[in-house]
Amino acid sequence: MLGYCWLCDQSLRVGETTGLCRICFTDLPRLPPSCLRWRCVRPDLAKGRYWFAGFAWQPDIQHLIHRFKFQRCPELASLLAPLLAAQVQQCYQFHQVDWPDLIVAMPMTYQRWCKRGYSQAGLLTQQVASVLQRPVAQGLLRRIRDEEGAQHHADAGQRWQNMKRSIHCTRSVKGLTVAVVDDVLTTGASISAAADALLRRGAKAVDAWTFAYVEPHQPQGET
Numbered sequence: 001m002l003g004y005c006w007l008c009d010q011s012l013r014v015g016e017t018t019g020l021c022r023i024c025f026t027d028l029p030r031l032p033p034s035c036l037r038w039r040c041v042r043p044d045l046a047k048g049r050y051w052f053a054g055f056a057w058q059p060d061i062q063h064l065i066h067r068f069k070f071q072r073c074p075e076l077a078s079l080l081a082p083l084l085a086a087q088v089q090q091c092y093q094f095h096q097v098d099w100p101d102l103i104v105a106m107p108m109t110y111q112r113w114c115k116r117g118y119s120q121a122g123l124l125t126q127q128v129a130s131v132l133q134r135p136v137a138q139g140l141l142r143r144i145r146d147e148e149g150a151q152h153h154a155d156a157g158q159r160w161q162n163m164k165r166s167i168h169c170t171r172s173v174k175g176l177t178v179a180v181v182d183d184v185l186t187t188g189a190s191i192s193a194a195a196d197a198l199l200r201r202g203a204k205a206v207d208a209w210t211f212a213y214v215e216p217h218q219p220q221g222e223t
């Protein structure tokens, strides 16, 4: 039993091992290997080195992320992670930059974890790191406050203010390059806050890898 395509529900055929049929897999809205840091809001405050996202915020990607986060499908991490890993690999090759020393998940608060039952960024990070054979830093980042509920209605300026210093780095990362992994990149406020925390604890550089990128004008819906 090969199962069904996560996007079109067609039966999978032999060789379609990604969880997507060949057509859906080919049609995914892959992004070129460009750094998105400067396209996010408040680029003057955006910390870090390379921010890469694998896919554009198109309906198929929205559908996958929605199921992954809100419909209790943590198993989707095993579909999303190899897709993200392949995109990230292409970005590092294209820019000819060194791989980060450590990979860390964008943290969520304990309260949010209890509500969802798992951390989607944590699952994605574990599996991306395993595909790329890079070390994961467990518990390196902690979320002090949960601003996500408020973020939904906040404008970009408010998001930056809310996120400021909401993430704490628990130990020294002196001289290390760290990649932060998250599911969706929107304004970049969360990633910038994570990068800021890592840089304060001595990180040499901070990269960001996200599965999807939401253009500033696109409605994101529930996050």
Ligand SMILES: [Zn+2]
Pocket: 005, 006, 007, 008, 009, 010, 020, 021, 022, 023, 024, 025
């Ligand atoms: Zn399909």
